[in-house]
Amino acid sequence: MNQAAETLTDYPDLEGAEMLRVRNLNAFYGESHILHGVDFDVKRGELVTLLGRNGAGRSTTLKAIMNMVGRRTGSIVINGNETLGMKPHRIPRLGIGYCPEERGIFASLDVEENLLLPPTVRSGGMSIDDIYAMFPHLYERRRSQGTRLSGGEQQMLAMARILRTGARLLLLDEITEGLAPVIVQALGEVLVKLKARGMTIVLVEQNFRFAAPLADRHFVMEHGRIIEEIGAAELASRRDHLNTLLGV
Numbered sequence: 001m002n003q004a005a006e007t008l009t010d011y012p013d014l015e016g017a018e019m020l021r022v023r024n025l026n027a028f029y030g031e032s033h034i035l036h037g038v039d040f041d042v043k044r045g046e047l048v049t050l051l052g053r054n055g056a057g058r059s060t061t062l063k064a065i066m067n068m069v070g071r072r073t074g075s076i077v078i079n080g081n082e083t084l085g086m087k088p089h090r091i092p093r094l095g096i097g098y099c100p101e102e103r104g105i106f107a108s109l110d111v112e113e114n115l116l117l118p119p120t121v122r123s124g125g126m127s128i129d130d131i132y133a134m135f136p137h138l139y140e141r142r143r144s145q146g147t148r149l150s151g152g153e154q155q156m157l158a159m160a161r162i163l164r165t166g167a168r169l170l171l172l173d174e175i176t177e178g179l180a181p182v183i184v185q186a187l188g189e190v191l192v193k194l195k196a197r198g199m200t201i202v203l204v205e206q207n208f209r210f211a212a213p214l215a216d217r218h219f220v221m222e223h224g225r226i227i228e229e230i231g232a233a234e235l236a237s238r239r240d241h242l243n244t245l246l247g248v
């Protein structure tokens, strides 16, 4: 890659500036055409959800943003940088962190070792002390091996690792799935704190009761497209419509 392509622009840290812009995104796994022209954008400091029925393409959208699908066409601009031609390993350096459905904890390492592993992709990553202040539970479990952690602890660790890197845009896939209500509530409190720190968050979530109070806007996906955008203020009046779209 030439030098010009290595040079990254960085927009000023203004709330309301565009952090992510996805246009006419198509994604393929081999011959399977999964995303059919996904369009949405996320402003800096916003928390948006991707909602939809099973198989709608929400996880694929996050993977496509990270260049972890077979092939993509269209445009994905992250913090002012077009990333469609970018190699997967370069994308986190734009300050984007991805928490996949499978959490990817190193089972043979303890909590603190897991936290010490992530490379710093940008300045401003959280220190170990910052992490323990945000996730007191991880402090208590800092010497426990990955294999010994509960699902909720693993989820917290997976998120904490991303925060270590300095990422300012977080893509979170079903972080509450299968977790006890008390853990779900703790994760909600963490998201509120991250938002207060100015993080931009894209949340794929099945648990709408969890997501609704946190989100600024909701994007509904169906058959690999965004079919509806609903702002937080419209939610109450459009709740029945949304339930119909989601089939709940």
Ligand SMILES: Nc1ncnc2c1ncn2[C@@H]1O[C@H](COP(=O)(O)OP(=O)(O)OP(=O)(O)O)[C@@H](O)[C@H]1O
Binding pocket: 029, 032, 034, 052, 053, 054, 055, 056, 057, 058, 059, 060, 061
């Ligand atoms: N690796 C893959 N190869 C081929 N097809 C895939 C692959 N991963 C997902 N798909 C297909 O792509 C479609 C969208 O899947 P995706 O995982 O994005 O759905 P989703 O909206 O996250 O829903 P859920 O998580 O509830 O399954 C589905 O039809 C799925 O079968």
Ligand SMILES: [Mg+2]
Binding pocket: 058, 059, 060, 101
């Ligand atoms: Mg999914």
